[in-house]
Amino acid sequence: MKAVTVKKIKDELAHQSTSELIELCLQLSKFKKENKELLTYLLFESHNEERYIESVKAYVDELFEQINIKSYFYIRKSVRKILTLTKKYIRYSKKKETEVELLLHFCRKLKDFKPSIKKSPRLIATFDRQIILIKKAVETLHEDLQYDYQLELNNLAENA
Known part of the structure; x- marks a missing residue:
């Protein structure tokens, strides 16, 4: 899997709800x-x-x-x-x-x-x-x- 650009990530995060952003942050914190x-x-x-x-x-x-x-x-x-x-x-x-x-x-x-x-x-x-x-x-x-x-x-x- 190839990582996408920071701009694409930023655009996608803009479309997420607050609860989804919280869940993404928690998942990210568990990873590394x-x-x-x-x-x-x-x-x-x-x-x-x-x-x-x-x-x-x-x-x-x-x-x-x-x-x-x-x-x-x-x-x-x-x-x-x-x-x-x-x-x-x-x-x-x-x-x-x-x-x-x-x-x-x-x-x-x-x-x-x-x-x-x-x-x-x-x-x-x-x-x-x-x-x-x-x-x-x-x-x-x-x-x-x-x-x-x-x-x-x-x-x-x-x-x-």
Whole structure:
């Protein structure tokens, strides 16, 4: 089965009743975990972005504490997993401020991680790539926010 375009889906949804739309959303939420997480964000957390950011930061902190530090292989693998999850939560929000906040938090945690990432070129490359992405996202924000985030970014890059 080939998926139809978003426009066709939108047109078809416009013809559905409220109860049918509710049933479609519930069926969609049962199909995949990401769909359920996205619906959770849209229904319960999108109206309070600060609380959403804090909850994701707390989850990232918890994941960093669980990293197996016996080898850099396990550290890299865990860091990639945490970054993938962070990016997924950023996609749910679609707000540049949220993207900057969460990526800055990820980079802070990575920089402060023990054992140091300086012994792993791949972890340093991951850190550097995220700094570049943060800079690109900061450029799209309002000037006042740009200044604040640029100060944090400079502080983070200086001490790296």
